Amino acid sequence: MAALAFVEIDEGKVKKSSLEAVSYAHAVAGEVTAIVFGNVSDIEEIGKAGASKVLNVTDEKLATANIMAYSSAIAEAMNQEGSDLLVLAKSSLGDPVSARVSIKVDAALASNVADLPDTSSGYTVKKSIYTGKAFANTDLSGDKKIIIIKKNAIAIKEDGGAAEVVEFSPTINDADFTVTTTKVEKAEGDILLPEADLVVSGGRGLKGPENWGLIEDLAKTLGAATGCSKPVSDMDWRPHHEHVGQTGIKVSPSLYIAVGISGAIQHLAGVNSSKYILVINKDPEAPFFKAADYGVVGDAFDVLPKLTEAVKKAQG
Amino acid sequence: MKILVCITHVPDTTSRIAFTEGDTKFDKNGVQFIIGPYDDYALARAVELKEQSGGSITVLNVGEADTEPTIRKALAIGADDAIRINAFPTDGLFVAKQIAAVAKDGGYDLILMGRESIDFNGGQVHGMVGELLGIPSVSPVMTLDLEGSNAKISREIEGGKEYMELPLPFVAGCQEPIAEWKIPNMRGIMSARTKPLEVMDPTGDAPKTTVSKFELPPAKGEVKLIDPDNMDELVDLLKNDAKII
Numbered sequence: 001m002a003a004l005a006f007v008e009i010d011e012g013k014v015k016k017s018s019l020e021a022v023s024y025a026h027a028v029a030g031e032v033t034a035i036v037f038g039n040v041s042d043i044e045e046i047g048k049a050g051a052s053k054v055l056n057v058t059d060e061k062l063a064t065a066n067i068m069a070y071s072s073a074i075a076e077a078m079n080q081e082g083s084d085l086l087v088l089a090k091s092s093l094g095d096p097v098s099a100r101v102s103i104k105v106d107a108a109l110a111s112n113v114a115d116l117p118d119t120s121s122g123y124t125v126k127k128s129i130y131t132g133k134a135f136a137n138t139d140l141s142g143d144k145k146i147i148i149i150k151k152n153a154i155a156i157k158e159d160g161g162a163a164e165v166v167e168f169s170p171t172i173n174d175a176d177f178t179v180t181t182t183k184v185e186k187a188e189g190d191i192l193l194p195e196a197d198l199v200v201s202g203g204r205g206l207k208g209p210e211n212w213g214l215i216e217d218l219a220k221t222l223g224a225a226t227g228c229s230k231p232v233s234d235m236d237w238r239p240h241h242e243h244v245g246q247t248g249i250k251v252s253p254s255l256y257i258a259v260g261i262s263g264a265i266q267h268l269a270g271v272n273s274s275k276y277i278l279v280i281n282k283d284p285e286a287p288f289f290k291a292a293d294y295g296v297v298g299d300a301f302d303v304l305p306k307l308t309e310a311v312k313k314a315q316g
Numbered sequence: 317m318k319i320l321v322c323i324t325h326v327p328d329t330t331s332r333i334a335f336t337e338g339d340t341k342f343d344k345n346g347v348q349f350i351i352g353p354y355d356d357y358a359l360a361r362a363v364e365l366k367e368q369s370g371g372s373i374t375v376l377n378v379g380e381a382d383t384e385p386t387i388r389k390a391l392a393i394g395a396d397d398a399i400r401i402n403a404f405p406t407d408g409l410f411v412a413k414q415i416a417a418v419a420k421d422g423g424y425d426l427i428l429m430g431r432e433s434i435d436f437n438g439g440q441v442h443g444m445v446g447e448l449l450g451i452p453s454v455s456p457v458m459t460l461d462l463e464g465s466n467a468k469i470s471r472e473i474e475g476g477k478e479y480m481e482l483p484l485p486f487v488a489g490c491q492e493p494i495a496e497w498k499i500p501n502m503r504g505i506m507s508a509r510t511k512p513l514e515v516m517d518p519t520g521d522a523p524k525t526t527v528s529k530f531e532l533p534p535a536k537g538e539v540k541l542i543d544p545d546n547m548d549e550l551v552d553l554l555k556n557d558a559k560i561i
Contacts, residue, residue: 178452246329294540
């Protein structure tokens with residue numbers, strides 16, 4: 001197969017989840033071309049992850065994320081490169097863009113893919129469904145395929161060579177520019193929650209937004225992103241983009257630390273693909289302990305400073 | 317203002333997930349089905365927009381006859397009429413083709429649905445419908461306001477929000493806090509019984525993906541409890557046992 005990987009950037013750097021997509025493409029197809037929009041400060045990472053060629057789109061018109069124009073450009077790149085496989089990471093941009101590409105190039109599409117495919121007879125993927133509560137082994141038909149991978153499901157290859165970087169100037173269709181982005185609000189310098197390898201999340205047990213410093217101290221010490229439960233976001237203690245759960249962000253970090261969150265089934269749905277779960281709660285009957293690997297029964301206001309200290313001590 | 321709201325018929329978020337027939341079918345036994353929670357937000361916003369500027373709301377579901385109670389609930393919440401495409405919603409592409417076939421000549425100003433269904437979580441149907449119809453698609457939409465023949469929306473991105481302006485018609489995948497869920501009142505429930513629900517045959521389009529087998533994740537082991545006064549032990553476990561920090 002000939003694969004194209006759609007690589008996203010954040011603050012000028014390649015997203016880790018996109019490198020996972022490149023490595024998936026490399027494992028399946030061998031020869032990988034990547035497409036990336038904008039100026040990238042660490043473009044060499046794409047080669048290391050397994051791509052041999054990078055199509056870099058630097059047209060000013062495409063500097064701002066644009067669902068319709070990006071999908072046109074990616075479809076054009078697939079046709080130019082003869083790609084029969086498009087791989088990307090699940091994201092707020094990747095989802096709507098790839099949906100449109102699938103119609104443009106008439107491809108079978110599978111989302112939330114949790115592992116490398118079984119290609120012994122056809123192309124079968126393991127998809128995460130029911131918000132992480134089950135998997136569906138799914139057969140894809142047709143000549144072209146689009147695979148959207150779940151975060152932390154694929155190991156990033158680190159020993160690839162240098163990729164050849166080529167400027168790519170896709171056709172600009174005016175019809176793709178009827179949607180105007182007027183403003184982008186984004187926390188700068190923060191670790192993005194869906195990308196994070198470690199997440200520290202707080203619930204109502206923290207008692208109020210003024211106590212979030214305890215969560216942030218531990219997160220900063222660990223290099224973790226911060227999250228929260230639905231009630232916390234509903235009460236505006238924290239912004240919606242930190243809400244983890246069934247109707248919020250689904251995370252799959254190596255370690256999810258839940259502090260003062262009881263563990264309603266809707267919250268668990270957002271975290272059940274974490275590799276390890278640590279629960280800190282003063283109620284020993286909190287349902288979250290049943291889903292946890294490690295547990296501390298204790299008051300968040302007592303346990304959090306001690307844990308942050310212990311992590312600092314271990315870091316030396 | 318003509319609004320099409322597409323809804324899914326999905327297991328309640330608290331449902332125990334199990335499979336039957338050699339792990340090839342979802343086990344509906346004892347499961348309560350609901351309007352997809354994200355679709356419910358889309359419907360609630362449609363009802364608010366209708367209250368503001370008039371018009372009509374058609375609710376659309378691709379599903380077999382057992383989805384009709386869910387469709388009636390959407391009518392009770394405030395949709396004026398409904399269409400059911402009489403087919404099992406095999407995959408996202410199949411569903412998108414059905415929606416596009418209905419919308420093509422329907423003259424809808426807005427096509428709203430949830431950002432994703434909570435059974436298959438693909439989050440692709442709105443984008444596919446937009447492309448099939450040649451109109452913009454935006455998702456996940458958190459606010460949506462109309463100004464004449466244009467709309468102002470905000471969309472969630474990783475770590476923040478994007479604000480956009482776009483002309484009607486378009487397709488939006490919705491999520492909270494676009495509107496508060498609406499609970500049907502008695503008058504709504506009564507009137508829903510007699511609102512028109514048209515059943516249509518599906519188009520001849522075939523899906524491109526097929527589930528061969530379902531699987532459940534392996535069960536979690538026992539939790540290891542650590543004394544709150546012994547955080548060094550916890551850090552040691554995370555560092556040397558789990559090797560994650």
